[in-house]
Amino acid sequence: MKTIWxxxxxxxxxxxxxxxxxxxxxxxxxxGHFWTDEPEKMAWxxxxxxxxxxxxxxxxxxxxxxxxxxxxxxYGLSLLAASLREGSGHGFPIVFMWKNKAPAxxxxxxxxxxxxxxxxxxxxxxxxxxAKANMPAKAEAPEYRLNVAGDEKLGQWFEIxxxxxxxxxxxxxxxxxxxxxxxxxxxEAGGLPEKTVLEYAQQGMTLQLGETAYTAxxxxxxxxxxxxxxxxVKGCPASVLFMPYAEGEDAEATVLPLK
Numbered sequence: 079m080k081t082i083w084x085x086x087x088x089x090x091x092x093x094x095x096x097x098x099x100x101x102x103x104x105x106x107x108x109x110g111h112f113w114t115d116e117p118e119k120m121a122w123x124x125x126x127x128x129x130x131x132x133x134x135x136x137x138x139x140x141x142x143x144x145x146x147x148x149x150x151x152x153y154g155l156s157l158l159a160a161s162l163r164e165g166s167g168h169g170f171p172i173v174f175m176w177k178n179k180a181p182a183x184x185x186x187x188x189x190x191x192x193x194x195x196x197x198x199x200x201x202x203x204x205x206x207x208x209a210k211a212n213m214p215a216k217a218e219a220p221e222y223r224l225n226v227a228g229d230e231k232l233g234q235w236f237e238i239x240x241x242x243x244x245x246x247x248x249x250x251x252x253x254x255x256x257x258x259x260x261x262x263x264x265x266e267a268g269g270l271p272e273k274t275v276l277e278y279a280q281q282g283m284t285l286q287l288g289e290t291a292y293t294a295x296x297x298x299x300x301x302x303x304x305x306x307x308x309x310x311v312k313g314c315p316a317s318v319l320f321m322p323y324a325e326g327e328d329a330e331a332t333v334l335p336l337k
Contacts (some may be wrong), residue, residue, distance in 0.1 A: 080211035085125065087145035097140065097175070104208050109134065115150045117314050118231045122154035126161055128188030131209035135211040136171040137162065139193075143178065149337040153314045156189040156336045157226045164225040169217040171210035175203065188334045192217070222320070222332055223306065227270065238320050239267060239306040247277075247323025248307035251285050251294030254316030255335070261310040264299040270308060275299075284320065287333065292319045 082101055086094050089112050098108045107131045114121040124306070129137060145151050163170055172193040174180070180195035180223075196203045225237040238250065252259060262279065265271025278298040285292040301307055307320075321331040 079105065079107045080135045080208075081107045081132055082136045082138050082207065082211065083129045083132055084108060084138050084140060084238045085113055086110065086140040086142075087113045087151060088140075088142040090140075090142070093140060097138075097202070100204055101207065104204055106208065106211060106230075110138075113145070113151065113154075115145075115148060115154065117150045117154045117157075120130065120228060120234060123161075123226075123229060126158050129162065130165065130181070135214070136173060136207060139172070141172045141174045141176045143176075149316070150314065152187050152190075152337045156187045156334075159189045160194070160224050161226050163219075164223060165280075167214075167217075168219040169214045171214050172215065173207060173210060179267055187336050223267070224334075225306075228310075232270070233261075233310045235270060236309045236311055236318065237267070237306045238309075239301050240303055240322075242303055244300050244302045244331060246300055247296060247298040247302055247320035248324050249283075249285075249294055249296040249319075249321050249331075250307065250309045251283075251292030251319040252313075252315035252317075253290050253292045253319070254314065256313035257315035259293065259295045259309050260312055260313050262297060263296050263308040264297060264301060264305060267304055267306040285331075287319065287331075290315075290317060292320070296323055298323055 084094060101108050111125055159172055174193050174195045176197050180197055183191040219241060221241055223239045223241055227237060228235045263271055263274035265274055276297045280296040282291050283294045285294050316337045317333060317335045319333050
């Protein structure tokens with residue numbers, strides 16, 4: 079039996095019950111939770127661990143326009159989506175169900191735009207979720223790896239690196255009020271290193287992209303597909319920027335708005 083994991087952004091038990099009943103009529107198992115808007119405590123990570131433990135086949139978000147307007151909610155959903163795709167494959171089905179008309183993609187944070195956005199008034203939505211559960215879409219992974227790990231005690235760690243080839247160093251920056259990098263490391267992919275040796279580490283650089291200023295740290299360690307760069311970030315950055323280390327001004331960076 080396929081399992082649907084429901085995340086309800088608003089504490090609306092009748093809405094959850096209605097969706098649960100419909101999905102069960104289609105032979106699907108349904109599990110889930112109500113969203114907790116506490117990104118500073120990495121509450122989204124608890125939800126991710128529960129989703130993975132349940133061996134869910136689809137992540138269904140019951141979107142609520144008022145809740146989706148909150149920066150903390152958008153931020154937590156973005157990090158959950160990134161980490162879920164990195165751990166379970168970029169074709170893992172993520173579906174947002176909207177009470178009214180789904181927003182334009184550009185109105186959403188970058189990491190949520192590739193999800194499927196449905197409207198609950200449409201009669202076809204159950205069939206689409208059944209199809210997602212049974213035949214996940216194949217999706218091409220980006221050239222980079224992005225995961226976010228940690229907990230309330232360890233802190234929030236962004237893990238990045240190339241999917242293939244090597245980067246001759248890494249530069250990582252954050253933008254947004256209260257967001258700061260306070261530690262960086264390089265080690266094997268998939269887990270924080272116990273020890274790290276940094277080559278030509280730099281801190282506190284400022285990168286200007288349009289009207290947005292990023293505070294960036296960097297190292298010159300070579301990072302391949304089996305290694306990762308780790309940055310501990312305090313606060314909830316509105317946007318992150320990362321790229322292979324480059325001394326010129328024309329380096330191509332990946333920029334991800336998270337709110």
